[in-house]
Amino acid sequence: MSDALAVEQVGHSYGRRRALEGVSFAIPQGGFTALLGPNGAGKSTLFSLITRLFDCREGRISLFGHDLGKSPGQALRQLGVVFQQPTLDLDLTVEQNLRYAADLHGLPSRIAKPRIERELARLELLPRRKDKARALNGGHRRRVEIARALIHDPRLLLLDEPTVGLDVPARKALITQVHSLCRQDGLAVLWATHLVDEIDIDHDRLVVLDKGKVWAEGSAQDVLAAAGCGLGELFSKLTEEGAAP
Amino acid sequence: MSWLICLKGIIWREMLRFYHQRSRLIGALVRPLMWLLVFATGFRAALGVAIAPPYDTYIPYAVYVLPGLVGMVQLFNAMQSSLSMVYDREMGSMRALLLSPLPRWYLIVCKLLAGVAVSIVQAYAFLGVAYLFGDDAPPAGYLSVLPALLLNGVMLGALGLLLSSLIRQLENFAGVMNFVVFPLFFLSTALYPIWKIQEGSEILAQICQFNPFTYGVEMIRFALYGQIDGLSVLVVSGAGALFLVAAVLGYSPSKGLTRLKAG
Numbered sequence: 001m002s003d004a005l006a007v008e009q010v011g012h013s014y015g016r017r018r019a020l021e022g023v024s025f026a027i028p029q030g031g032f033t034a035l036l037g038p039n040g041a042g043k044s045t046l047f048s049l050i051t052r053l054f055d056c057r058e059g060r061i062s063l064f065g066h067d068l069g070k071s072p073g074q075a076l077r078q079l080g081v082v083f084q085q086p087t088l089d090l091d092l093t094v095e096q097n098l099r100y101a102a103d104l105h106g107l108p109s110r111i112a113k114p115r116i117e118r119e120l121a122r123l124e125l126l127p128r129r130k131d132k133a134r135a136l137n138g139g140h141r142r143r144v145e146i147a148r149a150l151i152h153d154p155r156l157l158l159l160d161e162p163t164v165g166l167d168v169p170a171r172k173a174l175i176t177q178v179h180s181l182c183r184q185d186g187l188a189v190l191w192a193t194h195l196v197d198e199i200d201i202d203h204d205r206l207v208v209l210d211k212g213k214v215w216a217e218g219s220a221q222d223v224l225a226a227a228g229c230g231l232g233e234l235f236s237k238l239t240e241e242g243a244a245p
Numbered sequence: 246m247s248w249l250i251c252l253k254g255i256i257w258r259e260m261l262r263f264y265h266q267r268s269r270l271i272g273a274l275v276r277p278l279m280w281l282l283v284f285a286t287g288f289r290a291a292l293g294v295a296i297a298p299p300y301d302t303y304i305p306y307a308v309y310v311l312p313g314l315v316g317m318v319q320l321f322n323a324m325q326s327s328l329s330m331v332y333d334r335e336m337g338s339m340r341a342l343l344l345s346p347l348p349r350w351y352l353i354v355c356k357l358l359a360g361v362a363v364s365i366v367q368a369y370a371f372l373g374v375a376y377l378f379g380d381d382a383p384p385a386g387y388l389s390v391l392p393a394l395l396l397n398g399v400m401l402g403a404l405g406l407l408l409s410s411l412i413r414q415l416e417n418f419a420g421v422m423n424f425v426v427f428p429l430f431f432l433s434t435a436l437y438p439i440w441k442i443q444e445g446s447e448i449l450a451q452i453c454q455f456n457p458f459t460y461g462v463e464m465i466r467f468a469l470y471g472q473i474d475g476l477s478v479l480v481v482s483g484a485g486a487l488f489l490v491a492a493v494l495g496y497s498p499s500k501g502l503t504r505l506k507a508g
């Protein structure tokens with residue numbers, strides 16, 4: 001069975017500055033993987049490459065066996081994305097935002113309509129369906145973005161620091177919701193974060209990224225056992241100037 | 246089928262957005278109406294417009310300037326669409342579009358056609374208001390002008406897309422008005438016939454003849470009178486194709502479209 005996501009020797013530069021260097025890791029099908037790294041680690045650059053906003057010129061990225069460079073359409077069909085920066089159209093209603101996403105994926109109405117209903121119900125957005133996205137608070141907007149990312153039934157969900165700007169209860173609710181999607185639908189999830197308390201040490205897989213390189217990969221328990229320290233201490237080491245675990 | 250659904254979705258979203266921004270329609274109408282009702286009235290006595298195709302008699306200045314103002318509506322709409330592309334890119338909402346599994350060139354073409362659809366609605370709204378003020382064209386002209394509006398809209402929309410792919414920040418957009426929109430409009434036959442410009446300056450007349458917007462305006466002018474100006478159709482089609490190819494290249498993933506900061 002091919003991996004949900006395979007990143008092999010991927011590099012990227014902004015002019016002379018190297019943002020990613022020889023990044024390799026794999027995400028298995030189903031299951032929750034946290035991509036942990038401090039600000040500036042290269043997480044958003046990596047997401048831009050995986051979502052093909054940038055061309056991947058060094059290395060190779062494949063989704064469920066589809067090479068992103070050679071068959072981008074097939075690869076992107078497998079992918080749902082929630083970016084760090086909100087991407088909702090604030091002048092459209094919740095329902096219209098979902099319909100627009102369904103259209104962009106070429107879903108005919110007979111398929112799109114029940115899926116919109118399903119996602120609105122699953123993410124507890126039914127009472128807000130006619131509200132403009134502008135009228136929603138941060139937590140609800142994030143839920144709409146997740147609903148939108150799931151409208152085409154992707155098999156891999158990428159979330160780039162989705163809890164930025166949310167208060168603690170909204171953060172917890174969002175993490176619980178995504179974990180439950182993962183369990184119920186067998187969805188593979190890659191959750192980028194710099195917040196260690198968003199990681200479930202007992203169940204999550206972990207990819208540790210810092211200064212554009214992958215420093216560790218595996219189950220959170222194995223990574224911590226190898227590092228010989230707790231998650232908080234590991235992250236502190238990452239954020240210390242010049243230090244790497 | 247999925248390609249058509251995607252096109253329909255992008256046009257629907259653009260129309261909905263246009264509907265929500267009612268001030269955009271008002272703005273689009275007020276600008277050319279000021280020219281038509283104030284400028285053209287003032288110049289009616291000063292400017293005599295002799296017989297020249299497609300007109301078969303002497304015409305008042307307001308009749309001459311009407312196609313130019315239709316072109317102006319489309320020109321400003323193209324720049325508005327371009328501005329909203331830059332805004333979408335800065336705000337991040339363009340990423341939702343680019344995550345579609347359909348090819349990027351197709352998404353850009355859909356975006357272009359959506360902008361053209363809005364520009365045609367605006368152009369007809371302007372023609373309708375001008376009609377109410379007594380500045381009309383032959384009745385059949387309102388139908389025969391449609392293909393010309395489509396072609397001119399594609400050329401100007403493609404130019405707008407190209408500009409939006411080159412402009413990195415919203416603040417830089419003011420320069421587009423000074424260095425693109427005004428020269429395109431004023432150095433064309435939108436306000437004066439080419440022979441009139443030639444009387445004043447041979448060089449300006451030469452520049453006007455190299456301006457693709459001149460041919461867009463002439464194409465609309467002839468189409469409003471049920472005629473086809475072959476040269477204009479050729480130039481507008483060629484320029485539109487050129488701008489579109491350049492815009493598609495400008496939005497290629499290899500260009501690093503969203504200019505994200507590393508994070």
